[in-house]
Amino acid sequence: MTQEIQADVLIVGAGPVGLTLAMDLQSRGVTVAIAEIRRYAEPPNVKCNHVAARTMEQFRRLGVAQKVRDAGLPPSHPNDVVFRTAVTGQELTRIPIPCRRDRYTETEGPDAWWPTPEPPHRINQIFLEPILLEHTAALPGVTLLNRTQVTAFTQDGAGVQASALDLDTGQERVIRARYLAGCDGGSSTVRKQIGARLEGTAVIQRVQSTYIRAPQLAALIPGKPAWCYYSVNPRRCGTMFTIDDGQTWLVHNHLNPDEPEFDSVDRDWAIRQIIGVGPDFHYEVISKEDWVGRRLVANRFRDRNVFLAGDAAHLWVPYAGYGMNAGIADAINLSWLLAARINGWGDAAILDAYEAERQPITEQVSQFAMEHAAKMIKARRAVPANIEQAGAEGEAIRADMGREAYQLNVQQFCCAGLNFGYYYSGSPILASQGEEQPPPYSMGGFTESTVPGCRAPHFWLADGRSLYDAFGPAYTLLRFDPAADADPLLAAAATKGLPITVLDVHAGKLPAAYRHKLVLCRSDQHVAWRGDAVPADPAGLVELLRGAIPLSSQA
Structure with a gap:
């Protein structure tokens, strides 16, 4: 049946x-x-x-x-990203990222200043x-x-x-x-x-990825633990992620362009070169997680x-x-x-x-990712043969490689731009006609803005709540001046059943981007409209907000 x-x-x-x-x-x-x-x-x-x-x-x-x-990971386990000649080798540089115990309180470092109630995890x-x-x-x-x-x-x-x-x-x-x-x-x-x-680029790189159990590995890794380890040596470049409390690990072997198949490189040999261990080191393969990087x-x-x-x-x-x-x-x-x-x-x-x-957003973000992938592929092919050399010359080489690795990668692990900078444009439900263009952003950097389509910059309300905690289920009108009359817009919205929550803002220091008396935000935190007064045609704005005005007919 x-x-x-x-x-x-x-x-x-x-x-x-x-x-x-x-x-x-x-x-x-x-x-x-x-x-x-x-x-x-x-x-x-x-x-x-x-x-x-x-x-x-x-x-x-x-x-x-x-x-x-x-x-x-355990609460005190560092979320750092560290670059070494091998996982158990010499450290080149480190990108500090707070452990989850300190995620809300840490203020130092490239990943500790996030303008949000909920930093990354x-x-x-x-x-x-x-x-x-x-x-x-x-x-x-x-x-x-x-x-x-x-x-x-x-x-x-x-x-x-x-x-x-x-x-x-x-x-x-x-x-x-x-x-x-x-x-x-x-x-x-x-x-x-x-x-x-x-549509796009079907193959950017192949990654031979292996999920392993190796409870004795943590004791072999020198220095402060990390969440992510980059292995940089002329034999094999790869990445290893700490999955739990030191029992299991995910090892990525980044295949070179002249290694077109997942079995082009001996898996066991590559894992040992990335980790930096000999044939006597024991680990167990839990699963093979090979993948192809695409755009x-x-x-x-x-x-x-x-x-x-x-x-x-x-x-x-x-x-x-x-x-x-x-x-x-x-x-x-x-x-x-x-x-x-x-x-x-x-x-x-x-x-x-x-x-x-x-x-359009997926096009933007995928281009960022592809460009970074190309730079990483180039960097892996340019590892000096003597990077592990002892003495002053080797130390100088490692210092140079460390600086380059930090500058290249801090933006992807502390990617404020991709979190807070992306914006919608060309949308039929954004009141963007006559507005300035949203500010540009990069993988790591951005400028806060209330241009329609941008993410409404976060701040804490006077009662201690996050701005976003006070958002309604559809639209929320932020009123920064109590004298600004919102009634014509609310009346027009009511005739169409469009829900608008009015939030009179009482806060201390506001982000500089809030320059208007009224800012209308969507429930997904993107700004839909802004102004110092309700438009002369509030019914027209309501029709736009509820999708009733085709983009082709918007003046």
């Missing part, structure tokens, strides 16, 4: 992107069904090692930030995903369908009907939803079914009622940790737009903003 399931949104894939999308939709009163081919709590791959500040801000809003921050996906899964599965209005494979779907005016198969029982399922979100990874069946194509972006993120997010929409070299985190940003953007439509105040065209906003 065919089982029938109904939900507002069907999500295909229960990785971090799909789970975040489900949590966010549920928080907005939207019912969700999640189809996932894996068993419940089946361990994920050892992939992502970093949760960005913007992601942690959203986890804070969704009630899981503290759970995430309490997991991963170093945690492997094997610890992160179970937290998100347990939280999501317990939410009312969420139906989790494990061992369920969506085999096909059709669309009509009312939404999407998907055919699915229970992989354990063989039972057929029909899932009916208004919208479908493909969060099903790089080989996405949803992307293939809607005819979208990944691929889908030529479209949507087909009518079906959307793509995460790796289904874009794949790139995960420098700066912006693979999973970019996918979660997709989910947050898509969620509030879908909820606007489902909850009745958003026009059908508001959904056009998803592709208009997220596709």
Whole structure:
């Protein structure tokens, strides 16, 4: 007998992107069904090692930030990135990053000044995903369908009907939803079914990656521990991540351009050269996690009622940790737009903003990642043959290499620009006509701004709350001057059911970017409009905010 399931949104894939999308939709009163081919709590791959500040801000809003921050490495374990001639060799340089015990209080160093209530967190996906899964599965209005494979779907005016198969029982399922979100990874069946194509650079580099158990390794590593170790020597360059309390490690062997296959290099030999140990050192291979660095972006993120997010929409070299985190940003953007439509105040065209906003951002971020990958490939090929030489000459070489490594890599591990600098432009729901251009940003640097499309700069309210803790579910109007009359805008919004939360700001020192009396922010923290007074046509602004004015007709 065919089982029938109904939900507002069907999500295909229960990785971090799909789970975040489900949590966010549920928080907005939207019912969700999640189809996932894996068993419940089946361990994920050892992939992502970093949760960005913007992601942690959203986890804070969704009630899981503290759970995430309490997991991963021990509280006092340094999150430093260290460069050595081998993991057990001589240190070249170190990028200091606070341990999670000191994450909120540390003020010194390139990663300790973040203008946010939730700084980044170093945690492997094997610890992160179970937290998100347990939280999501317990939410009312969420139906989790494990061992369920969506085999096909059709669309009509009312939404999407998907055919699915229970992989354990063989039972057929029909899932009916208004919208479908493909969060099903790089080989996405949803992307293939809607005819979208990944375009860009198919291979930037190959990485022979191995998850190992080596409990005796920690005792062999000199000096202060680290979260990430770069091994720089003429035999083999690679990277090693500390996964837990010193029992398991993830070793990346970065293959050279003349090593086109994953087995081009002997895996055991490479691991030993990267770590700096001889044949008597024992370790156990838990799994092989080989991957290809790419720069691929889908030529479209949507087909009518079906959307793509995460790796289904874009794949790139995960420098700066912006693979999973970019996918979660997709989910947050898509969620509030879908909820606007489902909850009745958003026009059908508001959904056009998803592709208009997220596709250009993925192009920007993937270019940053690709450019950094090219520089890293060049640096690995330029390691001096005598970098391990004893004496003054060797010390000078190592000092030079250390300075170069620090300058090249501090921006990707302390990537404030990618967290806080990116902005949306060309969106149909941003009141950007006549506005100045958003300030440029780099991987590591940015300028705070309230230009529509930018992230609303964070500050702490007089009552001790984060600005973002006071945001409403749709739009929030920040009023910096109590005499500024917002009633015409609120009245126009009320006629269309568009929710606007008014926040009268009483704070001490404000970021200099807040130069206007009124700043209207979206729930995803991006500025939608600003001014010293409500526009002469408040109804027109409301129509724009709810997606009812096509971009082509905006003057």
